[in-house]
Amino acid sequence: MNFQAITERFKNMMQQKAKGLSNASQPPESFPFYHQIRQLSQEPWTYEDPELQDMAMSVLPLEKLFEEATKRENDGNGLWGYQDYLIQSLLSWFKHEFFSWVNSPKCESCQSDTHLIGASRPNAEESFQGCNNVEVYQCNTCSHQQRFPRYNKVRPLLHSRKGRCGEWACCFTFLCRALGSRARWVWNAEDHVWTEVYSFKQNRWVHVDSCEESFDQPLIYEQGWGKKMSYCIGFSIDSVRDVSSRYIRNPENGNPRNRCPEYVIEHVIRSLNEEFRSPLTADDRSKLLDEDKREKEELLSYRKQEDVTSALPARQTGSDDWKRVRGEGGK
Ligand SMILES: [Zn+2]
Missing domain, CATH: 3.10.620.30 (C8orf32 fold)
Incomplete structure (x- = not known):
């Protein structure tokens, strides 16, 4: 291969790579x-x-x-x-x-504001309803801890109406x-x-x-x-x-x-x-x-x-x- 051909081939390769096509055969x-x-x-x-x-x-x-x-x-x-x-x-x-x-749910015990303290696995009921992850909050006033299950299925959302x-x-x-x-x-x-x-x-x-x-x-x-x-x-x-x-x-x-x-x-x-x-x-x-x-x-x-x-x-x-x-x- 002469110099011109190899330069051409390299330029093509770089162009293909820039287009994200370098693995087109993949x-x-x-x-x-x-x-x-x-x-x-x-x-x-x-x-x-x-x-x-x-x-x-x-x-x-x-x-x-x-x-x-x-x-x-x-x-x-x-x-x-x-x-x-x-x-x-x-x-x-x-x-x-x-x-x-x-943003963060109100405390279910005293209605004060809560803050996020971590995550938890869904329990059986939450899992069944299509919950993938649960956020855990603690009340700023009474320290009560509560779960906020995140649902991505319609049925529980028609009831909870929040998120x-x-x-x-x-x-x-x-x-x-x-x-x-x-x-x-x-x-x-x-x-x-x-x-x-x-x-x-x-x-x-x-x-x-x-x-x-x-x-x-x-x-x-x-x-x-x-x-x-x-x-x-x-x-x-x-x-x-x-x-x-x-x-x-x-x-x-x-x-x-x-x-x-x-x-x-x-x-x-x-x-x-x-x-x-x-x-x-x-x-x-x-x-x-x-x-x-x-x-x-x-x-x-x-x-x-x-x-x-x-x-x-x-x-x-x-x-x-x-x-x-x-x-x-x-x-
Ligand atoms: Zn509270």
């Missing part, structure tokens, strides 16, 4: 992130349980929500449809009347499904989760964050909270998508996407969509493919846009210390 299954995405994709399927959806009907104040949606539609500018207004009404009720945010972003997004996304909307549970690698609802009026997936009562404000994290992000992946029962560019408009300021080469993510998302859609009719599958194309164009268009700095709110939920630790304390 099977996607050999990356832990592949399996993590597959596991995360199971979340929306848990919302399809008919018994849970019946429970939702008994919990939701249907009359109030539908009345509120009608009012919003009458006052609206025609940009959104009734379905969108119903989700907005749900969002408001969910945040202000149904669910509550817990942080994980609990909020799980329960809220489920309720959107129960009200008949197509809904995605969106997972972010930097420990946040939220919802996307498909707007039939606008023919696109719309960002919804129940913790923040935020509707169609996808830049709230990057530009409002100053959050650094790498991956945002949306999961529904018929549409899995890497939606990162909807939320991360300025990737240079975000966190690096270094969990695996990009072809691994493309592969796992493509195969999940094929699996999830295989029971559907050819007609439905073809509609979803059209939708994929539209969304792909939408997501690509954000790459070309300039940084849109508008006045987005700082994070509302969570204590100041907690937000700072998570890098969500605003710019």
